[in-house]
Amino acid sequence: MSILCVGSVALDSVETPFGKAERVLGGSAVYFSAAATLFHPVQVVGVVGDDYPMADLDFLASRGADLSGIEKAKGDSFFWAGRYHNDVNSRDTLDTQLGVFADFQPKIPDSFRDARFVFLGNIDPSLQHDVLDQVAAPEVVACDTMNFWIDGARERLLDLLPRVRILMVNDEEVRQLADEPNLLKAARWVQERGPEIVIVKKGEHGAILFADDWLFYVPGYPLEEVFDPTGAGDSFAGGFMGHLARSGSLSPDNLRRAMVFGSALGSFACEKFSVEMLRDLEETSVLARVEEFRKITAFETHVRVADHV
Protein backbone atom coordinates (compact mmCIF):
# COMPACT_ATOMS: atom_id res chain seq x y z
CA MET A 1 0.00 0.00 0.00
CA SER A 2 1.30 3.44 -1.00
CA ILE A 3 2.31 6.35 1.20
CA LEU A 4 -0.06 9.29 0.86
CA CYS A 5 1.87 12.55 0.62
CA VAL A 6 0.25 15.99 0.67
CA GLY A 7 2.35 19.11 0.19
CA SER A 8 3.56 21.79 -2.14
CA VAL A 9 4.47 21.16 -5.76
CA ALA A 10 6.51 24.20 -6.62
CA LEU A 11 9.02 25.90 -8.85
CA ASP A 12 12.18 27.20 -7.22
CA SER A 13 14.85 29.62 -8.33
CA VAL A 14 17.91 29.05 -6.24
CA GLU A 15 21.27 30.72 -6.01
CA THR A 16 24.12 29.13 -4.05
CA PRO A 17 27.86 29.84 -3.93
CA PHE A 18 28.16 27.11 -6.59
CA GLY A 19 25.68 28.34 -9.18
CA LYS A 20 22.13 29.22 -10.10
CA ALA A 21 19.05 27.26 -11.08
CA GLU A 22 15.92 28.91 -12.53
CA ARG A 23 12.37 27.64 -12.05
CA VAL A 24 13.37 24.07 -11.26
CA LEU A 25 11.26 21.38 -9.55
CA GLY A 26 10.68 22.07 -5.89
CA GLY A 27 8.15 21.81 -3.09
CA SER A 28 7.79 19.44 -0.16
CA ALA A 29 5.69 16.85 -2.02
CA VAL A 30 8.19 16.70 -4.87
CA TYR A 31 11.28 16.24 -2.68
CA PHE A 32 9.46 13.79 -0.44
CA SER A 33 8.31 11.68 -3.39
CA ALA A 34 11.67 11.78 -5.11
CA ALA A 35 13.23 10.26 -1.98
CA ALA A 36 10.45 7.92 -0.85
CA THR A 37 9.79 6.31 -4.24
CA LEU A 38 13.26 4.79 -4.11
CA PHE A 39 11.78 2.45 -1.49
CA HIS A 40 8.00 2.49 -1.73
CA PRO A 41 5.16 3.78 -3.94
CA VAL A 42 3.74 7.21 -3.13
CA GLN A 43 0.40 8.87 -3.88
CA VAL A 44 0.88 12.59 -4.30
CA VAL A 45 -1.74 15.25 -3.57
CA GLY A 46 -1.01 18.88 -4.42
CA VAL A 47 -1.85 21.67 -6.81
CA VAL A 48 -0.03 23.25 -9.76
CA GLY A 49 -0.80 26.09 -12.16
CA ASP A 50 -0.91 26.10 -15.96
CA ASP A 51 2.81 26.79 -16.05
CA TYR A 52 3.97 23.60 -14.35
CA PRO A 53 6.28 21.32 -16.38
CA MET A 54 4.36 18.14 -15.50
CA ALA A 55 6.52 16.10 -17.88
CA ASP A 56 9.46 16.74 -15.56
CA LEU A 57 7.65 14.63 -12.94
CA ASP A 58 7.62 11.59 -15.24
CA PHE A 59 10.58 10.09 -13.40
CA LEU A 60 8.45 9.99 -10.24
CA ALA A 61 5.61 8.22 -12.04
CA SER A 62 8.08 5.78 -13.55
CA ARG A 63 9.19 4.62 -10.14
CA GLY A 64 5.85 4.30 -8.47
CA ALA A 65 4.41 7.73 -7.74
CA ASP A 66 0.72 8.13 -8.49
CA LEU A 67 0.39 11.78 -9.55
CA SER A 68 -3.36 11.69 -10.21
CA GLY A 69 -3.94 13.64 -7.01
CA ILE A 70 -2.10 16.69 -8.35
CA GLU A 71 -4.80 19.17 -9.31
CA LYS A 72 -4.24 21.54 -12.22
CA ALA A 73 -5.65 24.96 -11.44
CA LYS A 74 -5.85 28.17 -13.46
CA GLY A 75 -3.00 30.51 -12.56
CA ASP A 76 0.64 30.26 -11.63
CA SER A 77 2.32 27.52 -9.65
CA PHE A 78 3.80 28.17 -6.22
CA PHE A 79 7.11 29.90 -6.83
CA TRP A 80 9.96 30.44 -4.38
CA ALA A 81 13.29 32.17 -4.97
CA GLY A 82 16.17 32.19 -2.53
CA ARG A 83 19.84 32.85 -2.21
CA TYR A 84 22.13 30.88 0.10
CA HIS A 85 24.98 32.54 1.94
CA ASN A 86 28.57 31.42 1.73
CA ASP A 87 28.31 28.87 4.52
CA VAL A 88 25.09 27.43 2.99
CA ASN A 89 23.50 27.22 6.45
CA SER A 90 21.56 30.43 6.05
CA ARG A 91 19.62 31.92 3.19
CA ASP A 92 17.57 34.92 2.12
CA THR A 93 14.17 34.47 0.56
CA LEU A 94 14.09 36.70 -2.49
CA ASP A 95 10.54 36.02 -3.61
CA THR A 96 7.51 33.93 -2.67
CA GLN A 97 4.49 33.77 -5.00
CA LEU A 98 1.82 31.44 -3.61
CA GLY A 99 -0.11 31.42 -6.91
CA VAL A 100 -2.70 28.60 -7.05
CA PHE A 101 -1.30 27.24 -3.77
CA ALA A 102 -3.03 30.13 -1.93
CA ASP A 103 -6.42 28.48 -2.52
CA PHE A 104 -5.23 24.89 -2.17
CA GLN A 105 -7.97 22.63 -0.80
CA PRO A 106 -6.58 19.10 -0.69
CA LYS A 107 -8.98 16.66 -2.33
CA ILE A 108 -7.95 13.10 -1.63
CA PRO A 109 -8.93 10.82 -4.55
CA ASP A 110 -11.09 7.85 -3.55
CA SER A 111 -8.33 5.45 -4.47
CA PHE A 112 -5.97 7.16 -1.96
CA ARG A 113 -8.37 7.12 1.02
CA ASP A 114 -7.31 3.78 2.42
CA ALA A 115 -3.71 4.97 2.97
CA ARG A 116 -2.02 3.58 6.08
CA PHE A 117 1.10 5.79 5.86
CA VAL A 118 0.49 9.53 5.49
CA PHE A 119 2.99 12.37 5.20
CA LEU A 120 1.57 15.84 5.83
CA GLY A 121 4.03 18.29 4.30
CA ASN A 122 4.40 21.78 5.70
CA ILE A 123 1.02 23.41 4.89
CA ASP A 124 -1.70 25.20 6.90
CA PRO A 125 -2.64 22.96 9.87
CA SER A 126 -6.31 23.39 8.92
CA LEU A 127 -5.57 21.74 5.59
CA GLN A 128 -3.62 19.01 7.38
CA HIS A 129 -6.81 18.36 9.39
CA ASP A 130 -8.83 18.28 6.16
CA VAL A 131 -6.50 15.66 4.72
CA LEU A 132 -6.86 13.39 7.73
CA ASP A 133 -10.66 13.83 7.65
CA GLN A 134 -10.61 12.26 4.19
CA VAL A 135 -8.46 9.24 5.06
CA ALA A 136 -10.29 6.19 6.42
CA ALA A 137 -7.89 4.72 8.97
CA PRO A 138 -4.38 6.12 8.76
CA GLU A 139 -1.97 4.21 10.99
CA VAL A 140 1.22 6.22 10.67
CA VAL A 141 0.70 9.95 10.22
CA ALA A 142 3.91 11.96 9.97
CA CYS A 143 3.65 15.72 9.97
CA ASP A 144 5.94 18.64 9.24
CA THR A 145 5.24 22.27 10.11
CA MET A 146 7.09 25.58 10.40
CA ASN A 147 7.47 28.75 12.48
CA PHE A 148 4.81 30.52 10.43
CA TRP A 149 2.09 28.06 11.57
CA ILE A 150 3.45 27.63 15.10
CA ASP A 151 2.99 31.37 15.49
CA GLY A 152 -0.05 32.03 13.35
CA ALA A 153 -2.16 28.87 13.64
CA ARG A 154 -1.07 27.57 17.00
CA GLU A 155 -4.44 26.28 18.21
CA ARG A 156 -5.18 24.37 15.01
CA LEU A 157 -1.70 22.90 15.14
CA LEU A 158 -2.07 21.80 18.78
CA ASP A 159 -5.45 20.25 17.85
CA LEU A 160 -3.68 18.31 15.14
CA LEU A 161 -1.06 16.77 17.42
CA PRO A 162 -3.30 13.98 18.81
CA ARG A 163 -3.87 12.86 15.21
CA VAL A 164 -0.12 12.72 14.47
CA ARG A 165 2.10 9.77 15.30
CA ILE A 166 5.41 11.27 14.12
CA LEU A 167 6.10 14.99 14.29
CA MET A 168 9.11 16.04 12.18
CA VAL A 169 10.37 19.56 12.77
CA ASN A 170 13.67 21.33 13.06
CA ASP A 171 15.31 22.27 16.35
CA GLU A 172 14.23 25.90 16.22
CA GLU A 173 10.63 24.87 15.53
CA VAL A 174 10.32 22.34 18.35
CA ARG A 175 11.81 24.88 20.78
CA GLN A 176 9.30 27.47 19.61
CA LEU A 177 6.37 25.06 19.72
CA ALA A 178 7.14 23.95 23.28
CA ASP A 179 8.54 27.32 24.39
CA GLU A 180 11.44 25.36 25.86
CA PRO A 181 15.13 25.67 24.88
CA ASN A 182 16.09 22.14 25.96
CA LEU A 183 15.46 19.69 23.10
CA LEU A 184 14.78 16.70 25.33
CA LYS A 185 12.17 18.60 27.33
CA ALA A 186 10.69 20.18 24.20
CA ALA A 187 10.28 16.73 22.63
CA ARG A 188 8.63 15.40 25.81
CA TRP A 189 6.27 18.39 25.75
CA VAL A 190 5.18 17.47 22.23
CA GLN A 191 4.84 13.79 23.11
CA GLU A 192 2.46 14.64 25.95
CA ARG A 193 0.18 16.22 23.34
CA GLY A 194 -0.11 13.23 21.05
CA PRO A 195 2.83 12.25 18.85
CA GLU A 196 4.47 9.05 20.01
CA ILE A 197 7.62 10.02 18.11
CA VAL A 198 9.29 13.40 17.65
CA ILE A 199 12.03 13.79 15.08
CA VAL A 200 14.13 16.92 15.41
CA LYS A 201 16.08 17.83 12.27
CA LYS A 202 19.23 19.87 12.83
CA GLY A 203 20.54 20.38 9.28
CA GLU A 204 24.28 19.74 9.07
CA HIS A 205 24.20 18.57 12.71
CA GLY A 206 21.97 15.60 11.94
CA ALA A 207 18.68 14.56 13.48
CA ILE A 208 17.37 13.04 16.71
CA LEU A 209 14.44 10.68 17.09
CA PHE A 210 12.73 10.80 20.48
CA ALA A 211 10.57 7.74 21.25
CA ASP A 212 8.90 6.82 24.54
CA ASP A 213 11.91 5.75 26.58
CA TRP A 214 14.73 5.83 24.06
CA LEU A 215 16.24 8.12 21.48
CA PHE A 216 18.43 7.82 18.44
CA TYR A 217 20.91 10.24 16.97
CA VAL A 218 22.05 10.29 13.35
CA PRO A 219 24.69 12.81 12.21
CA GLY A 220 24.49 14.90 9.08
CA TYR A 221 26.59 13.22 6.40
CA PRO A 222 29.79 15.25 6.01
CA LEU A 223 29.75 16.55 2.45
CA GLU A 224 32.66 18.34 0.82
CA GLU A 225 30.19 20.43 -1.08
CA VAL A 226 26.74 21.31 0.12
CA PHE A 227 25.70 22.36 -3.34
CA ASP A 228 22.08 23.25 -2.57
CA PRO A 229 20.40 22.34 0.73
CA THR A 230 16.87 23.16 -0.51
CA GLY A 231 14.53 20.26 0.18
CA ALA A 232 16.93 18.34 2.41
CA GLY A 233 14.32 18.13 5.19
CA ASP A 234 11.61 16.78 2.89
CA SER A 235 14.08 14.35 1.33
CA PHE A 236 14.93 13.20 4.85
CA ALA A 237 11.22 12.67 5.49
CA GLY A 238 10.90 10.75 2.22
CA GLY A 239 13.80 8.44 2.97
CA PHE A 240 12.52 7.90 6.49
CA MET A 241 8.90 7.18 5.56
CA GLY A 242 9.87 5.22 2.47
CA HIS A 243 11.95 2.86 4.55
CA LEU A 244 9.26 2.55 7.23
CA ALA A 245 6.47 1.87 4.75
CA ARG A 246 8.54 -0.67 2.87
CA SER A 247 9.33 -2.60 6.03
CA GLY A 248 5.84 -2.07 7.41
CA SER A 249 7.04 -1.91 11.00
CA LEU A 250 7.78 0.79 13.55
CA SER A 251 10.07 -1.39 15.65
CA PRO A 252 12.94 0.50 17.31
CA ASP A 253 15.44 -1.23 14.99
CA ASN A 254 13.44 -0.16 11.98
CA LEU A 255 12.98 3.39 13.20
CA ARG A 256 16.73 3.69 13.74
CA ARG A 257 17.44 2.40 10.24
CA ALA A 258 14.77 4.73 8.83
CA MET A 259 16.58 7.68 10.47
CA VAL A 260 19.77 6.69 8.69
CA PHE A 261 17.95 6.28 5.37
CA GLY A 262 16.40 9.69 5.94
CA SER A 263 19.75 11.30 6.67
CA ALA A 264 21.29 9.60 3.64
CA LEU A 265 18.56 10.93 1.34
CA GLY A 266 18.79 14.37 2.91
CA SER A 267 22.51 14.40 2.16
CA PHE A 268 22.07 13.26 -1.45
CA ALA A 269 19.50 16.00 -1.99
CA CYS A 270 22.19 18.60 -1.14
CA GLU A 271 24.60 17.41 -3.82
CA LYS A 272 22.85 18.93 -6.83
CA PHE A 273 20.16 21.50 -7.56
CA SER A 274 16.50 20.59 -7.13
CA VAL A 275 15.77 16.83 -7.22
CA GLU A 276 18.50 16.16 -9.81
CA MET A 277 20.56 13.98 -7.49
CA LEU A 278 17.55 12.02 -6.25
CA ARG A 279 16.28 11.45 -9.78
CA ASP A 280 19.41 9.59 -10.81
CA LEU A 281 19.98 7.77 -7.55
CA GLU A 282 20.18 3.97 -7.39
CA GLU A 283 19.39 1.98 -4.29
CA THR A 284 22.96 0.60 -4.22
CA SER A 285 24.29 4.13 -3.72
CA VAL A 286 21.87 4.65 -0.86
CA LEU A 287 22.94 1.41 0.79
CA ALA A 288 26.60 2.38 0.36
CA ARG A 289 25.94 5.69 2.11
CA VAL A 290 24.02 3.95 4.89
CA GLU A 291 27.10 1.79 5.39
CA GLU A 292 29.21 4.98 5.52
CA PHE A 293 26.97 6.24 8.31
CA ARG A 294 27.70 3.05 10.21
CA LYS A 295 31.43 3.57 9.77
CA ILE A 296 31.41 7.15 11.02
CA THR A 297 29.31 6.39 14.10
CA ALA A 298 30.15 2.84 15.22
CA PHE A 299 32.57 2.17 18.05
CA GLU A 300 33.47 -0.68 20.37
CA THR A 301 32.65 -0.01 23.99
CA HIS A 302 35.10 -2.61 25.21
CA VAL A 303 37.80 -1.07 27.39
CA ARG A 304 40.79 -3.01 28.63
CA VAL A 305 40.46 -2.10 32.28
CA ALA A 306 43.74 -3.89 32.98
CA ASP A 307 45.34 -0.88 31.29
CA HIS A 308 44.05 1.39 34.00
CA VAL A 309 47.08 2.96 35.65
Added chain:
Amino acid sequence: MSILCVGSVALDSVETPFGKAERVLGGSAVYFSAAATLFHPVQVVGVVGDDYPMADLDFLASRGADLSGIEKAKGDSFFWAGRYHNDVNSRDTLDTQLGVFADFQPKIPDSFRDARFVFLGNIDPSLQHDVLDQVAAPEVVACDTMNFWIDGARERLLDLLPRVRILMVNDEEVRQLADEPNLLKAARWVQERGPEIVIVKKGEHGAILFADDWLFYVPGYPLEEVFDPTGAGDSFAGGFMGHLARSGSLSPDNLRRAMVFGSALGSFACEKFSVEMLRDLEETSVLARVEEFRKITAFETHVRVADHV
Protein backbone atom coordinates in the same frame (compact mmCIF):
# COMPACT_ATOMS: atom_id res chain seq x y z
CA MET B 1 53.81 7.83 32.07
CA SER B 2 51.71 10.90 32.87
CA ILE B 3 50.02 13.33 30.51
CA LEU B 4 51.57 16.79 30.65
CA CYS B 5 48.88 19.47 30.69
CA VAL B 6 49.61 23.19 30.43
CA GLY B 7 46.80 25.73 30.73
CA SER B 8 44.93 28.15 32.92
CA VAL B 9 44.17 27.54 36.59
CA ALA B 10 41.44 30.03 37.27
CA LEU B 11 38.56 31.18 39.42
CA ASP B 12 35.18 31.53 37.73
CA SER B 13 31.99 33.29 38.72
CA VAL B 14 29.18 31.83 36.69
CA GLU B 15 25.50 32.58 36.39
CA THR B 16 23.17 30.22 34.56
CA PRO B 17 19.36 29.97 34.43
CA PHE B 18 19.74 27.42 37.24
CA GLY B 19 21.83 29.36 39.74
CA LYS B 20 25.02 31.17 40.55
CA ALA B 21 28.50 30.13 41.65
CA GLU B 22 31.09 32.59 42.95
CA ARG B 23 34.85 32.22 42.53
CA VAL B 24 34.79 28.48 41.95
CA LEU B 25 37.52 26.29 40.41
CA GLY B 26 37.94 26.88 36.70
CA GLY B 27 40.47 27.09 33.90
CA SER B 28 41.43 24.70 31.13
CA ALA B 29 44.10 22.83 33.12
CA VAL B 30 41.70 22.24 36.00
CA TYR B 31 38.84 20.90 33.86
CA PHE B 32 41.23 18.84 31.76
CA SER B 33 42.85 17.27 34.81
CA ALA B 34 39.55 16.64 36.56
CA ALA B 35 38.45 14.59 33.55
CA ALA B 36 41.74 12.96 32.54
CA THR B 37 42.74 11.77 36.01
CA LEU B 38 39.77 9.43 36.00
CA PHE B 39 41.81 7.38 33.54
CA HIS B 40 45.46 8.37 33.72
CA PRO B 41 47.88 10.47 35.83
CA VAL B 42 48.39 14.08 34.79
CA GLN B 43 51.21 16.55 35.40
CA VAL B 44 49.81 20.07 35.60
CA VAL B 45 51.68 23.25 34.69
CA GLY B 46 50.07 26.63 35.32
CA VAL B 47 50.16 29.69 37.54
CA VAL B 48 47.98 30.93 40.39
CA GLY B 49 47.99 34.01 42.61
CA ASP B 50 48.05 34.29 46.42
CA ASP B 51 44.27 34.03 46.49
CA TYR B 52 43.97 30.55 44.99
CA PRO B 53 42.29 27.90 47.17
CA MET B 54 44.96 25.24 46.48
CA ALA B 55 43.36 22.87 49.00
CA ASP B 56 40.37 22.60 46.65
CA LEU B 57 42.67 20.88 44.17
CA ASP B 58 43.46 18.08 46.65
CA PHE B 59 40.97 15.78 44.93
CA LEU B 60 43.08 16.03 41.78
CA ALA B 61 46.25 15.14 43.64
CA SER B 62 44.48 12.25 45.34
CA ARG B 63 43.71 10.65 42.01
CA GLY B 64 47.02 11.07 40.31
CA ALA B 65 47.56 14.70 39.37
CA ASP B 66 51.04 16.05 40.06
CA LEU B 67 50.44 19.72 40.89
CA SER B 68 54.09 20.61 41.53
CA GLY B 69 54.19 22.46 38.21
CA ILE B 70 51.63 25.03 39.37
CA GLU B 71 53.62 28.16 40.15
CA LYS B 72 52.45 30.47 42.94
CA ALA B 73 52.97 34.09 41.92
CA LYS B 74 52.35 37.35 43.76
CA GLY B 75 49.02 38.86 42.76
CA ASP B 76 45.55 37.67 41.88
CA SER B 77 44.64 34.48 40.07
CA PHE B 78 43.07 34.51 36.62
CA PHE B 79 39.41 35.40 37.14
CA TRP B 80 36.54 35.06 34.69
CA ALA B 81 32.89 35.93 35.19
CA GLY B 82 30.12 35.09 32.76
CA ARG B 83 26.38 34.78 32.44
CA TYR B 84 24.69 32.15 30.27
CA HIS B 85 21.53 32.91 28.38
CA ASN B 86 18.33 30.97 28.69
CA ASP B 87 19.24 28.40 26.05
CA VAL B 88 22.71 27.90 27.64
CA ASN B 89 24.33 27.88 24.18
CA SER B 90 25.39 31.49 24.37
CA ARG B 91 26.87 33.58 27.12
CA ASP B 92 28.11 37.07 27.98
CA THR B 93 31.50 37.59 29.54
CA LEU B 94 30.99 39.97 32.45
CA ASP B 95 34.59 40.26 33.58
CA THR B 96 38.06 38.95 32.75
CA GLN B 97 41.00 39.69 35.03
CA LEU B 98 44.18 38.03 33.80
CA GLY B 99 46.03 38.67 37.04
CA VAL B 100 49.23 36.62 37.34
CA PHE B 101 48.26 34.75 34.17
CA ALA B 102 49.20 37.85 32.15
CA ASP B 103 52.90 37.14 32.80
CA PHE B 104 52.65 33.35 32.69
CA GLN B 105 55.87 31.76 31.43
CA PRO B 106 55.42 28.00 31.53
CA LYS B 107 58.34 26.33 33.31
CA ILE B 108 58.23 22.59 32.86
CA PRO B 109 59.72 20.83 35.89
CA ASP B 110 62.57 18.43 35.05
CA SER B 111 60.49 15.47 36.12
CA PHE B 112 57.81 16.38 33.54
CA ARG B 113 60.15 16.76 30.55
CA ASP B 114 59.96 13.19 29.37
CA ALA B 115 56.20 13.40 28.77
CA ARG B 116 54.91 11.45 25.77
CA PHE B 117 51.36 12.82 25.88
CA VAL B 118 51.03 16.60 26.02
CA PHE B 119 47.90 18.74 26.16
CA LEU B 120 48.40 22.40 25.31
CA GLY B 121 45.41 24.25 26.71
CA ASN B 122 44.18 27.44 25.10
CA ILE B 123 47.03 29.91 25.78
CA ASP B 124 49.24 32.19 23.63
CA PRO B 125 50.73 30.09 20.79
CA SER B 126 54.17 31.49 21.70
CA LEU B 127 53.83 29.91 25.13
CA GLN B 128 52.64 26.67 23.53
CA HIS B 129 55.88 26.71 21.52
CA ASP B 130 57.86 27.35 24.74
CA VAL B 131 56.25 24.31 26.36
CA LEU B 132 57.18 22.02 23.49
CA ASP B 133 60.75 23.41 23.51
CA GLN B 134 61.06 22.09 27.06
CA VAL B 135 59.74 18.59 26.40
CA ALA B 136 62.28 16.02 25.21
CA ALA B 137 60.35 13.83 22.79
CA PRO B 138 56.58 14.31 22.93
CA GLU B 139 54.75 11.74 20.84
CA VAL B 140 51.18 12.90 21.06
CA VAL B 141 50.74 16.66 21.27
CA ALA B 142 47.13 17.81 21.43
CA CYS B 143 46.45 21.52 21.20
CA ASP B 144 43.49 23.81 21.77
CA THR B 145 43.27 27.43 20.68
CA MET B 146 40.66 30.16 20.19
CA ASN B 147 39.50 33.00 17.95
CA PHE B 148 41.64 35.50 19.84
CA TRP B 149 44.89 33.73 18.83
CA ILE B 150 43.69 32.76 15.35
CA ASP B 151 43.20 36.46 14.74
CA GLY B 152 45.96 37.99 16.79
CA ALA B 153 48.79 35.44 16.68
CA ARG B 154 48.08 33.69 13.40
CA GLU B 155 51.68 33.22 12.25
CA ARG B 156 52.87 31.76 15.56
CA LEU B 157 49.86 29.46 15.55
CA LEU B 158 50.53 28.28 11.99
CA ASP B 159 54.18 27.66 12.97
CA LEU B 160 52.93 25.53 15.82
CA LEU B 161 50.79 23.22 13.67
CA PRO B 162 53.67 21.02 12.43
CA ARG B 163 54.48 20.30 16.08
CA VAL B 164 50.89 19.28 16.86
CA ARG B 165 49.46 15.82 16.23
CA ILE B 166 45.89 16.51 17.34
CA LEU B 167 44.28 19.93 16.96
CA MET B 168 41.09 20.32 19.02
CA VAL B 169 39.02 23.37 18.23
CA ASN B 170 35.35 24.25 17.85
CA ASP B 171 33.55 24.53 14.52
CA GLU B 172 33.70 28.32 14.42
CA GLU B 173 37.43 28.26 15.15
CA VAL B 174 38.37 25.73 12.48
CA ARG B 175 36.32 27.66 9.92
CA GLN B 176 38.10 30.87 10.91
CA LEU B 177 41.53 29.26 10.92
CA ALA B 178 41.10 27.77 7.44
CA ASP B 179 38.90 30.61 6.14
CA GLU B 180 36.61 27.90 4.82
CA PRO B 181 32.95 27.35 5.80
CA ASN B 182 32.91 23.63 4.95
CA LEU B 183 34.11 21.59 7.96
CA LEU B 184 35.53 18.75 5.91
CA LYS B 185 37.60 21.11 3.78
CA ALA B 186 38.61 23.19 6.79
CA ALA B 187 39.86 20.06 8.57
CA ARG B 188 41.82 18.99 5.46
CA TRP B 189 43.36 22.47 5.31
CA VAL B 190 44.61 22.06 8.87
CA GLN B 191 45.87 18.54 8.22
CA GLU B 192 47.98 19.78 5.31
CA ARG B 193 49.76 22.05 7.80
CA GLY B 194 50.77 19.36 10.26
CA PRO B 195 48.17 17.81 12.55
CA GLU B 196 47.38 14.25 11.60
CA ILE B 197 44.07 14.51 13.46
CA VAL B 198 41.62 17.39 13.73
CA ILE B 199 38.85 17.24 16.30
CA VAL B 200 36.05 19.72 15.79
CA LYS B 201 33.91 20.30 18.87
CA LYS B 202 30.35 21.45 18.22
CA GLY B 203 28.92 21.84 21.73
CA GLU B 204 25.46 20.30 22.02
CA HIS B 205 25.86 18.97 18.47
CA GLY B 206 28.75 16.70 19.40
CA ALA B 207 32.20 16.42 17.89
CA ILE B 208 33.89 15.08 14.76
CA LEU B 209 37.32 13.51 14.50
CA PHE B 210 38.97 13.84 11.10
CA ALA B 211 41.83 11.38 10.49
CA ASP B 212 43.69 10.69 7.24
CA ASP B 213 41.06 8.78 5.31
CA TRP B 214 38.30 8.31 7.85
CA LEU B 215 36.25 10.31 10.30
CA PHE B 216 34.18 9.65 13.36
CA TYR B 217 31.17 11.47 14.70
CA VAL B 218 30.01 11.46 18.31
CA PRO B 219 26.83 13.30 19.31
CA GLY B 220 26.46 15.56 22.30
CA TYR B 221 24.84 13.57 25.10
CA PRO B 222 21.24 14.77 25.38
CA LEU B 223 20.91 16.27 28.85
CA GLU B 224 17.63 17.37 30.40
CA GLU B 225 19.47 20.12 32.16
CA VAL B 226 22.62 21.76 30.89
CA PHE B 227 23.35 23.24 34.27
CA ASP B 228 26.65 24.95 33.42
CA PRO B 229 28.52 24.30 30.16
CA THR B 230 31.71 26.06 31.33
CA GLY B 231 34.71 23.80 30.79
CA ALA B 232 32.88 21.20 28.70
CA GLY B 233 35.47 21.47 25.92
CA ASP B 234 38.43 20.99 28.26
CA SER B 235 36.63 18.12 29.99
CA PHE B 236 36.12 16.58 26.57
CA ALA B 237 39.85 16.95 25.93
CA GLY B 238 40.63 15.37 29.31
CA GLY B 239 38.38 12.38 28.73
CA PHE B 240 39.79 11.96 25.23
CA MET B 241 43.47 12.23 26.17
CA GLY B 242 42.99 10.27 29.40
CA HIS B 243 41.57 7.35 27.47
CA LEU B 244 44.29 7.55 24.80
CA ALA B 245 47.13 7.74 27.28
CA ARG B 246 45.75 4.89 29.34
CA SER B 247 45.49 2.63 26.32
CA GLY B 248 48.73 3.95 24.86
CA SER B 249 47.55 3.57 21.29
CA LEU B 250 46.19 5.82 18.56
CA SER B 251 44.55 3.01 16.63
CA PRO B 252 41.31 4.02 14.89
CA ASP B 253 39.31 1.88 17.34
CA ASN B 254 40.95 3.61 20.27
CA LEU B 255 40.53 7.07 18.82
CA ARG B 256 36.81 6.38 18.31
CA ARG B 257 36.43 5.19 21.88
CA ALA B 258 38.42 8.18 23.11
CA MET B 259 35.96 10.48 21.32
CA VAL B 260 33.08 8.84 23.17
CA PHE B 261 34.93 9.10 26.50
CA GLY B 262 35.57 12.75 25.70
CA SER B 263 31.94 13.43 24.90
CA ALA B 264 30.85 11.58 28.05
CA LEU B 265 33.15 13.68 30.23
CA GLY B 266 32.06 16.86 28.46
CA SER B 267 28.45 16.02 29.23
CA PHE B 268 29.13 15.24 32.89
CA ALA B 269 30.94 18.57 33.26
CA CYS B 270 27.71 20.36 32.28
CA GLU B 271 25.64 18.77 35.03
CA LYS B 272 26.93 20.85 37.93
CA PHE B 273 28.89 24.04 38.48
CA SER B 274 32.67 24.05 38.10
CA VAL B 275 34.30 20.60 38.39
CA GLU B 276 31.81 19.44 41.04
CA MET B 277 30.37 16.69 38.88
CA LEU B 278 33.79 15.46 37.74
CA ARG B 279 35.14 15.44 41.27
CA ASP B 280 32.56 12.92 42.45
CA LEU B 281 32.50 10.82 39.31
CA GLU B 282 33.23 7.09 39.39
CA GLU B 283 34.52 5.15 36.41
CA THR B 284 31.43 2.93 36.46
CA SER B 285 29.26 6.00 35.75
CA VAL B 286 31.50 6.92 32.84
CA LEU B 287 31.28 3.43 31.40
CA ALA B 288 27.49 3.48 31.79
CA ARG B 289 27.32 6.73 29.85
CA VAL B 290 29.64 5.36 27.16
CA GLU B 291 27.18 2.47 26.82
CA GLU B 292 24.35 5.03 26.51
CA PHE B 293 26.23 6.62 23.63
CA ARG B 294 26.33 3.24 21.94
CA LYS B 295 22.57 2.84 22.37
CA ILE B 296 21.71 6.22 20.92
CA THR B 297 23.96 5.83 17.87
CA ALA B 298 24.05 2.12 16.97
CA PHE B 299 21.89 0.70 14.21
CA GLU B 300 21.73 -2.43 12.11
CA THR B 301 22.37 -1.82 8.43
CA HIS B 302 20.62 -5.01 7.42
CA VAL B 303 17.69 -4.31 5.10
CA ARG B 304 15.31 -6.97 3.94
CA VAL B 305 15.52 -6.24 0.24
CA ALA B 306 12.82 -8.83 -0.41
CA ASP B 307 10.40 -6.25 1.00
CA HIS B 308 11.21 -3.84 -1.79
CA VAL B 309 7.92 -3.19 -3.61
